[in-house]
Amino acid sequence: MKNFLLPLLCAGALLALPACAKKAATSPGSASAPEKKIQIGYLVKQPEEPWFQFEWKGATAAGAQHDFEVVKLGVTDGEKVMSAIDNLAAMGAQGFVICTPDVRLGPAIMNRAQQAGLKVITVDDQLVAGDGKFMTSVPYLGMSATQIGRDVGTELFREMQHRGWKAEDTGLCTVTFEELDTARARTDGAIAALKDAGFPASRIFKGAQKTTDIPGSFAAANIVLTQHPTVKHWLICALNDTGVLGAVRAMEDRGFTAENVIGIGINGTDCIDELRKSKPTGFFGSMLVSAPQEGFRTAELLHQWIATGVAPPPDTRTAGIFITRDNFEQVLKKEGIIP
Numbered sequence: 291m292k293n294f295l296l297p298l299l300c301a302g303a304l305l306a307l308p309a310c311a312k313k314a315a316t317s318p319g320s321a322s323a324p325e326k327k328i329q330i331g332y333l334v335k336q337p338e339e340p341w342f343q344f345e346w347k348g349a350t351a352a353g354a355q356h357d358f359e360v361v362k363l364g365v366t367d368g369e370k371v372m373s374a375i376d377n378l379a380a381m382g383a384q385g386f387v388i389c390t391p392d393v394r395l396g397p398a399i400m401n402r403a404q405q406a407g408l409k410v411i412t413v414d415d416q417l418v419a420g421d422g423k424f425m426t427s428v429p430y431l432g433m434s435a436t437q438i439g440r441d442v443g444t445e446l447f448r449e450m451q452h453r454g455w456k457a458e459d460t461g462l463c464t465v466t467f468e469e470l471d472t473a474r475a476r477t478d479g480a481i482a483a484l485k486d487a488g489f490p491a492s493r494i495f496k497g498a499q500k501t502t503d504i505p506g507s508f509a510a511a512n513i514v515l516t517q518h519p520t521v522k523h524w525l526i527c528a529l530n531d532t533g534v535l536g537a538v539r540a541m542e543d544r545g546f547t548a549e550n551v552i553g554i555g556i557n558g559t560d561c562i563d564e565l566r567k568s569k570p571t572g573f574f575g576s577m578l579v580s581a582p583q584e585g586f587r588t589a590e591l592l593h594q595w596i597a598t599g600v601a602p603p604p605d606t607r608t609a610g611i612f613i614t615r616d617n618f619e620q621v622l623k624k625e626g627i628i629p
């Protein structure tokens with residue numbers, strides 16, 4: 291764990307990933323005939339989000355290390371996913387990693403991929419079948435969502451106590467996106483940890499985001515704020531940094547500041563500018579998960595699967611570490627997320 295931030299939970303067991311430098315999965319080929327490099331696609335649902343740009347960066351680094359090519363594609367809707375798969379097949383790619391814009395596209399994605407003979411690994415958002423169950427036959431790597439959510443709740447409570455806020459003056463603004471399992475597990479985890487710590491259930495308020503961007507979380511938080519005008523201090527949790535950032539902005543519009551807001555995000559990649567602001571805001575901190583390492587590892591596993599036939603582990607989970615204004619530069623540097 292020294293040279294690798296994130297312990298990974300794989301099939302329920304805690305293990306440390308090998309360092310990025312390890313393992314030389316070689317392309318099949320010989321000294322004589324030069325062969326075309328293995329190509330893989332890396333498809334992400336929100337290419338504008340720094341999280342996914344850092345995943346791409348990690349995947350590209352894996353390609354440079356193991357000598358394969360990564361085709362980066364933004365797939366913001368189902369149609370784009372399907373044409374991306376067709377294009378990858380046409381260019382001779384042999385597989386792709388995907389964070390899908392809609393997990394219910396699972397069966398359609400897998401049909402198309404299988405017809406084209408492409409191997410698939412899912413990252414972040416696990417595919418769901420027609421019966422609503424996870425498609426566990428497709429290898430998956432993603433966050434330990436419940437645990438990371440619990441960590442958010444624990445830190446929110448700790449900071450609230452540190453500031454001496456009374457529960458009766460405080461509210462939890464939970465920006466939710468419950469149709470996505472990893473999102474629901476994160477906010478449920480935060481709520482569970484707060485309740486376990488003694489935060490009253492009656493002070494927990496939810497606002498659903500329709501879209502997982504700043505306007506979506508801004509609108510969701512606004513509804514919560516309108517419904518609960520007497521709350522003096524706010525705690526905020528959401529599925530990710532963007533969810534918390536929208537809520538912080540909505541609170542600022544109503545006069546709340548860093549003094550009476552504690553928001554803790556998840557990702558740690560989408561709050562760098564916020565934490566760098568000269569004056570603190572209500573965005574107190576984030577659970578950092580290493581997007582470059584997720585990108586590196588999924589690309590590496592897919593390449594290995596294609597090159598050597600060794601299938602990836604079915605289910606790998608990443609953990610998070612808490613960053614605030616006090617330590618984020620240092621931690622992000624150490625993780626290679628910022629120079």
Ligand code: FCA
Nearest residue numbers: 341414415433502530557
């Ligand atoms: C989901 C979220 C992303 C990131 C990822 C790990 O896909 O939308 O922001 O948190 O999980």
